[in-house]
Amino acid sequence: MHPGALALFFVLLLGGCADSPTDTVKIAFIGPLTGGVAANGLGGRNSADLAVRLRNADPRSRHRYELVVLDDECKPNIGVQVATKAAADDHVIAAVAHYCSAVAMGTVDVYHKFGMPAVVWGAVLPDVTYGNDFDEVHRVNGTMINQNDVAARFMTALGYRRWAIIHDTTDYGKGHDKYFSEALAAQGGTIVGRFGVTSDQQDFNAELTKIKELKPEVLYFGGLTPIGVRIRSQMDRLGMNTVFQGTSGIVSAAYIEGAGALAEGTVAFREGAPAERLPGGAMFLEAYAKQGYGDPPEAYGPFAFAATNLVIDAIEAVGPNRRRVVKQLNATRDYASAVGPITFDDHGQNTVPIISKFVVQDGRWVIWEDSDYARGKRKLPRPS
């Protein structure tokens, strides 16, 4: 080929890349779309997509938005790969990112290095925002500190005193173990045994047999849905009549589907409130249903929706520029969102005061106060 032609070819190629329409702004959505917690990732993805669709349908919108969807598989190494891919693309202005804390812990450095604003929509480990001073990192949902504090107060108030803990050995599970243990010690509860398990373990008979021997009143599980389902199912085989207490990691439709009838009476805690009780919940659920997505929004869908709207509003206000968007996000005070007012502290952490208590009743996660358990019609296994 003639050298000139080759040069021309490259010029055209480069030109083609740089010449994407300036009025379309890209936002990355990162979450677990495959793997054991994919249900939550897909719910988040749809919710973020909903925010983008609604905005694009709004004639007052100054830009057109495009959601770049990336799968972190809930694995830190994959998460860092896809976060780098998004951050390295100048057209991607911000990221709405992560359900899994272990992944978020790995990627916050990437966002900082590339100066890309990121708003976490589901990961609850405190260190995601509090473990660094990165201006780029924000979070709309609460942390596991608040969650476990409420959990410990609530359960001790019900009269329980003896706990055994199973937690997965990721940052997420260890964090729950740590913060629940601290909160429980403050309330005067005791922990009779503590077992770390891998997040893909199948057989829990050994752990559960040991726990059965220790005779706790409550089995606290700090981990995600897949092994939560397994532990609950295997407890039954050993004839264990202990309260099963989970965290926000199991507040999902998938837990109830997986554990079936055994899910009844499982208690768990989560930041925020169920979608229908949130300030913008009814609007969100209605709009979500209209789009006809194949999967439910799951527990953190409203947070992904709120995070995406927050990012879009920041871009609308200051234009598609990463540095200005970071600054705009950091100044967020009393922003009205679907999950209630959002105010970021100096670590970019939303100071959400609401924690909801849940119990499974007839195959649904029901707010404790609305349940037959709170009314005394049904009873959790009592301390013997």
Next chain:
Amino acid sequence: MDPGLLGQYLLNGLVLGVIYAMVAVGFTLFFGVLDVIKFSHGDVVMAGAFVGLAAYAGLEHLGLHSPLLALALIVTAATAAMALFGAAAARYLVLPLRGAPPLNTLLATLMLGLALREAVRLFYPNGSNPKPFPRLLPVEAIDIGNFTLRYDSAIIVLGGLAAIFALHIFITRSRLGLAIRAVAQDAETARVMGIDFRAVVLATFALGSALAALAGVANGLYYSEVNFSMGLLLGVIGFSCAVVGGLGSVLGAILGGFLFAALQTAGAVWFAVPAYKDVFAFAAVILVMAWKPTGLISETPAERV
């Protein structure tokens, strides 16, 4: 230790042993007739369980709720589907690679397992979530002190043992079993004697895969839950059991299965942290391999399979 709890550990070990043995027998059969290691075997276990689950969903859809009928259908559907799959894998993947280096077969079957796993995850409705497996066996339990024996655990152990015993009788007493042993011993001579080599290989793969499907169903019934990635560790454990027992020997695979389960159980009882049980069991496997590189029941050419 409290005898009741010890009994609980033993029971769990026994169930695991039966499941491991059923998986390990497949590895040993395949190695016996073709000298190949089929690494998709663990995922066949998983796929078997999912076929059973799909059959059950179909039955529910038709409005039939008899547990006995459902169990019969699940077992039949799972074993038949996986037998067909096993034979097809042998016919179209393993046999054509027969002349290639063994590494190629190993890689190809590893990829086949991956494809199977991903297919279940992507195409089974909501396949990435753990699925509840129906409780079709009686769940009444006898409590003796701290020992809880649920009838379904006992039925799984007895059923699994019966299946393994039936396979053993089949291999040692039937004409097809004789042919399998003949091919394992010396494929060329077996051919000269008029044995249809390809048919025997296909039958062996069908047999091993059907047993794997049965292991998958037993696994589902025992844990009341199945998921797309459950075959991964089961495959590795089944393979280890077959190697420890002596690749090529059916008795060795059964022995290996129970030995591995015993090691895991012992590890769980001994260590304060049960998480060490797998480390302990696999380390013990390495020691056994160093002591008897050909496995506990070592292969003498005449005794293969």
